[in-house]
Amino acid sequence: MNLSRPFRRADDPQQPHRMRRGMYVLPSIFTAGNIAAGYYAISQAIQGSASAPFHFDNAAKAIGFAVLFDGLDGRIARMTNTTSDFGRELDSLADVITFGVAPAILSWIWGCHQIPELWQPDLRHKIIQLGAIITFLFVIAGASRLARFNISKNPQPKNPGRPGRKYFVGMPIPAGAAMIAATVHFGDGAPIDRWWEALLWLVFLVLISYLMVSTWRFWSPKGIDLRTRQPFWVFLLICGFLALLWYYSEYVLFALGLLYLVSGIIARFAYAIRRRPPAAPSYEPESGVDLA
Numbered sequence: 001m002n003l004s005r006p007f008r009r010a011d012d013p014q015q016p017h018r019m020r021r022g023m024y025v026l027p028s029i030f031t032a033g034n035i036a037a038g039y040y041a042i043s044q045a046i047q048g049s050a051s052a053p054f055h056f057d058n059a060a061k062a063i064g065f066a067v068l069f070d071g072l073d074g075r076i077a078r079m080t081n082t083t084s085d086f087g088r089e090l091d092s093l094a095d096v097i098t099f100g101v102a103p104a105i106l107s108w109i110w111g112c113h114q115i116p117e118l119w120q121p122d123l124r125h126k127i128i129q130l131g132a133i134i135t136f137l138f139v140i141a142g143a144s145r146l147a148r149f150n151i152s153k154n155p156q157p158k159n160p161g162r163p164g165r166k167y168f169v170g171m172p173i174p175a176g177a178a179m180i181a182a183t184v185h186f187g188d189g190a191p192i193d194r195w196w197e198a199l200l201w202l203v204f205l206v207l208i209s210y211l212m213v214s215t216w217r218f219w220s221p222k223g224i225d226l227r228t229r230q231p232f233w234v235f236l237l238i239c240g241f242l243a244l245l246w247y248y249s250e251y252v253l254f255a256l257g258l259l260y261l262v263s264g265i266i267a268r269f270a271y272a273i274r275r276r277p278p279a280a281p282s283y284e285p286e287s288g289v290d291l292a
Contacts, residue, residue, distance in 0.1 A: 024082035030073035031087070031094050037066035038098025045106040050114045050191055057189030059106045063181035064253065066098045067174045071221075092146050099177035100142035104135040107180050111201040114191035127198050134202045134209075141209035142173040148213075157217035159271035166220040171211040175218070175260055179208060182257040186250045211264060217271075218264040 041062040048055035073091060077083045112131035115124050148155075148170070155169040183204075192198050211218075244252050 024077065024080075024084060024087060026080060027073045027077035027082055027087055028090065030069045030076065031090050034066045034069040034073065034091075034094045034098050037062045037069065038094070038102040041066070041098070041102040042105055045102070045109050048109060048189065048191070050193065053189035053191060055189070056106065056110045056184055056191060059102070060181040060184040060189065063098065063103055063106070063177050064185070066102075067178050070095065070098075070174050088150070092150060095146055095173055096139075096143050099173045100139045103177040103180040104139045106184060107138070107201070107205060108132060108135040110184055110189075110191045111205075112192070112198050114193050115195060115198060116193060120195075123195060127195060127202075131198070131202055134205050138176070138205055138209045141212045142176060145170055145173050145212040158215040159217050159268050161217050161267065166222050168218040168220050170214050170216060171208070171218050171261070171264060173212060175257070176208045176212050178253075179257040179261055180205075182250075182253040186254040188250065208261070211261065216264050216268045218260070218267075 041059040044055045044059035044062065048059065070091070073087075077087055108131045112128045115127065117124065149172075152169070157167055157169045161167055192201055241252075
């Protein structure tokens with residue numbers, strides 16, 4: 001027996017831990033579907049053009065399905081008690097690809113590259129360069145939002161809302177990607193072909209990027225529990241929403257994305273107005289009274 005080597009406990013930080021083999025398959029399948037949708041969106045965006053706008057629309061739809069997969073993997077992991085550090089890290093990496101890189105490439109090619117080449121080549125080239133910078137900032141903002149979310153414990157928004165309600169601190173990266181995808185899908189993938197529309201689009205991307213890294217309050221759907229009993233009108237409302245989504249998806253998704261984006265802005269400004277200190281009362285001297 002070698003007594004020169006001290007005994008190390010299992011929780012000793014210097015003791016190397018053996019890597020666990022295996023993974024929880026069920027939630028990881030939906031995370032893999034998230035990555036697959038992001039990869040498909042990138043491939044479709046690269047193939048898109050003014051003569052083949054359906055590729056852009058396919059990319060937008062893929063990002064929309066990825067938002068669904070992203071919501072299901074975490075919920076299924078919690079319901080089946082299969083949450084793990086590996087699953088959380090894999091989900092974050094998938095979000096960077098699907099909700100960061102994929103919408104950035106889509107928004108750049110769809111919003112900047114389809115301006116006619118015969119129209120002022122120098123200005124067109126500058127718009128493309130500016131678009132590359134802004135879409136890169138979108139990726140950085142989304143990755144920073146994910147990193148902050150992973151290390152935060154019970155974060156508090158800058159404009160707190162109703163106690164007991166769940167809120168996101170800053171717009172979630174899936175919501176930012178969904179807003180881009182909904183805008184592309186709203187026009188059936190028809191790309192931007194005017195310079196001023198491209199500039200407005202880039203300003204919109206800057207706004208989304210800022211909202212993701214902000215500390216403003218955005219409503220979280222995690223507070224919805226469909227496993228409990230609900231009024232009958234909730235069932236009718238869900239059925240009506242699904243019917244509208246089936247026939248008028250481009251209008252419904254764009255309206256929902258815009259409403260969610262504006263809700264965070266309105267909540268922030270409403271809170272700023274409520275916190276504004278009241279003005280000091282001013283007293284007017286009565287007529288005929290000399291205060292000197």
